[in-house]
Amino acid sequence: MDLTPYRAEKIKESDYGILAKKFGLSLLNPEILEKIKKHTKELHFMLRRKIFFAHRDLEWLLDEYEKGNKFFLYTGRAPSGKIHIGHLVPWIFCKWLQEKFDAELWFQFPDEEKFLFRKELSLNETEKWTYENMLDVVALGFNPKKTHFLINTKHASLLYKHACMVAKHVTFSTVRATFGFTNDSNIGSIFYTAMQAVPCFLPSILQKKNIPCFVPLGIDQDPHFRIARDVLPKIGFYKPALIHCKLVPGLKGVGTKMSASDPTSAIYTTDTPEEVREKIMKHAFSGGKETIEKHRKLGGNPEIDVSYQWLYYFFETDDRKLEEIYFSYKKGTMLTKELKEYLIEKINSFLKKHQRAREKAKKILDKFIFKE
Amino acid sequence: MDLTPYRAEKIKESDYGILAKKFGLSLLNPEILEKIKKHTKELHFMLRRKIFFAHRDLEWLLDEYEKGNKFFLYTGRAPSGKIHIGHLVPWIFCKWLQEKFDAELWFQFPDEEKFLFRKELSLNETEKWTYENMLDVVALGFNPKKTHFLINTKHASLLYKHACMVAKHVTFSTVRATFGFTNDSNIGSIFYTAMQAVPCFLPSILQKKNIPCFVPLGIDQDPHFRIARDVLPKIGFYKPALIHCKLVPGLKGVGTKMSASDPTSAIYTTDTPEEVREKIMKHAFSGGKETIEKHRKLGGNPEIDVSYQWLYYFFETDDRKLEEIYFSYKKGTMLTKELKEYLIEKINSFLKKHQRAREKAKKILDKFIFKE
Known part of the structure; x- marks a missing residue:
């Protein structure tokens, strides 16, 4: 390597x-x-x-x-x-x-x-x-x-x-x-x-x-x-x-990279709520089982589940809440769809705030640029 | 090469x-x-x-x-x-x-x-x-x-x-x-x-x-x-x-370089008339003969004479005058000392004017520096 x-x-x-x-x-x-x-x-x-x-x-x-x-x-x-x-x-x-x-x-x-x-x-x-x-x-x-x-x-x-x-x-x-x-x-x-x-x-x-x-x-x-x-x-x-x-792993799995040139690999700060939903639902690699029945019975694998990893890396700052999700998902009480919904909600709430701040940034940007 | x-x-x-x-x-x-x-x-x-x-x-x-x-x-x-x-x-x-x-x-x-x-x-x-x-x-x-x-x-x-x-x-x-x-x-x-x-x-x-x-x-x-x-x-x-x-050849001979680190190789624009005289008299490689008698009889070699070369490259802009010097020196009617005196006079007259202009330059330098 x-x-x-x-x-x-x-x-x-x-x-x-x-x-x-x-x-x-x-x-x-x-x-x-x-x-x-x-x-x-x-x-x-x-x-x-x-x-x-x-x-x-x-x-x-x-x-x-x-x-x-x-x-x-x-x-x-x-x-x-x-x-x-x-x-x-x-x-x-x-x-x-x-x-x-x-x-x-x-x-x-x-x-x-x-x-x-x-x-x-x-x-x-x-x-x-x-x-x-x-x-x-x-x-x-x-x-x-x-x-x-x-x-x-x-x-x-x-x-x-x-x-x-x-x-x-x-x-x-x-x-x-x-x-x-x-x-x-x-x-x-x-x-x-x-x-x-x-x-x-x-x-x-x-x-x-x-x-x-x-x-x-x-x-x-x-x-x-x-x-x-x-x-x-x-x-x-x-x-x-x-x-x-x-x-932070890319959407396509742990070990992949987020890339600016592949929109299905990453969430960008300018993505709309709909884009976020689609990307997570369609492209976020899942550690869940193929069927709900199997998942309920055998549980999912948070270690390889990108949605869980994103909560871990960025979107769930509360350790207890994260632990709860980890075990529910592992046991199979939490489904992939539920995990993804949770993440989408977190991302969109972050982006809403971020995008508003990003608009305001246009007015104050100049203050940040170093003047000699 | x-x-x-x-x-x-x-x-x-x-x-x-x-x-x-x-x-x-x-x-x-x-x-x-x-x-x-x-x-x-x-x-x-x-x-x-x-x-x-x-x-x-x-x-x-x-x-x-x-x-x-x-x-x-x-x-x-x-x-x-x-x-x-x-x-x-x-x-x-x-x-x-x-x-x-x-x-x-x-x-x-x-x-x-x-x-x-x-x-x-x-x-x-x-x-x-x-x-x-x-x-x-x-x-x-x-x-x-x-x-x-x-x-x-x-x-x-x-x-x-x-x-x-x-x-x-x-x-x-x-x-x-x-x-x-x-x-x-x-x-x-x-x-x-x-x-x-x-x-x-x-x-x-x-x-x-x-x-x-x-x-x-x-x-x-x-x-x-x-x-x-x-x-x-x-x-x-x-x-x-x-x-x-x-x-332009260095003082020590055709094929040598003028160098900022060796004062005996070059005349600098800030040299005094005495420094110029000493450098030319002592260090300017001569194409003349060892004795005045031999020089009068056999003549000098302007091609390898640095003083002549400096007139050629820089200090004698009048072609006819330069040709005159070339042939007098080659024939031996012009002695090395005379050639050097001629060059020293030329250099010092140039440097006197240049050094005066160089002092004045301090006041107008700023006009030359590009402003964006």
Whole structure:
């Protein structure tokens, strides 16, 4: 298994431990969760459920925090299509961290990345998606006073120079080994990781002091930060601390991905209630039995049931309620149709609120875009 | 022989024809010189003397000009040290072209380039040199209304996005073959050529129409423009036309280079009259004989005499006067000391005027820096 941001791999639940070991990540153990809880009072369900499951240097980050050396948050989105439920996981966690630790958040929109990696994508398209995707981020309710959007092409005067500082310490051999590039890779894609590294130390540059950086991210993004962590101490900055989340399974089953190009694989933030109903009813892979009779008798399998998994990853934040569903479904007292109805109700209620906030975001978006 | 911007080679006069053939350049023949003269009335001495000696697509450029499709000029300087006499050759020619063709000039200062290619150079240093080098360009007397400085890190919001458009069409294989990169080359140096390509089409983007681009350049810069010429038609722009000059020999002899790091190899624009005298007297390689008696009898060799070559390349624009010196020196009636005195007088008179203009440049520099 070889997971990079640019090579899609099917990931099963059991793969995460293997990946963590292979990447050299630390797992989130009870001690470190306790250490987080000391400051946050409660643990976010994504921590309780080990959706965020691994980290790099989180202990160091919390030690620094306890010494009064506050961190800032950094995450991002490469605009290339609609936002789906899976994209929201690290962002919602980011928002919780922002609130609990009163942290500044730097949010990068590398609008050149997917243009460089996808032959058919134009800069006009990524520009359109940058706007659309920013609305989704704003809609989640981040604090506009503490949230700073960086759009790579627009903020290049701020980013490119510092990307060169990183790039000077990264060889072609390194990016080839890290991302699987070949001699036919284009020179923009080869350079790109340097642009992604910049927000790890840009706030330190702007404030003229070394500030710890904390990055919540999907585990597929870890390779970029392996490079950033290697280079940053060489140019005088802390290594960014990372916390890694699992990837929400696509509708077609655990181990599949949600994709912007396949509407039957994902729920997008702009889907209508009818689209949601149809997608869940028709395409959400079910762990139930073929007939109601058999299901009542033998029960379903929540581990492979995408509707259950989505409640677990995102839509049912109440652990007791989730447990109840788990056992009812497993025993067969809850039917697939009932489970799906429950999920549809949850999704549509979330999207109704989100879409309203997304409309309002158009008016306040400008407050989020970083002004030099 | 393998000349790139990043591998210094000793170049003899006889090598230029070989290089032109190897690179696939056209030589400036009498027909094309005539075609230039039709518009300029006279030929610059750098054209008469074949200091500018080769080109790509210059006929096409002039045809377009005759059809009313005016070109803009593009040249540049990677700041990394003092400006020496050799640097001024293409710029002085550029100024003449600007005047004769009433052309806009885009002047790029890629302040990241040498930082990326030289281990010991910092961005603070390149920033300092950017300012110093800009003063030298302004001092040459370009028209501030028609001359636009682009500083790569400062204008990155304008440049990086368009560099990505180029980069998408350039593979690692291509830059490896063109510049001699290896797997150990850093990813900033690999990407850099895309930034150098941008001014070839930036004016077309800003004015929303395809405008021919004309680049006077030292022949060592040709590799960058081979890539630009390959890519530009793929993204909807004309190939830039080029005109190539030979490299002024260093003080230590024909075939050596002037260097910013070896003060005995070059005259810098900031040298004092005493420094000029000492450098020329002590270090300018002489084609004269060991004794005055022998020189009077056998004569000197202007072909290998750096003082004569500098008059040829730069300081004696009067062809008849130059010819007189050539034959007096060759016959032995002119002594090395006399030739050197003549050159010193020429250099110091040029530098006196240049240094005065360079001081004044501090006040008007801002007019030259492109405002978006």
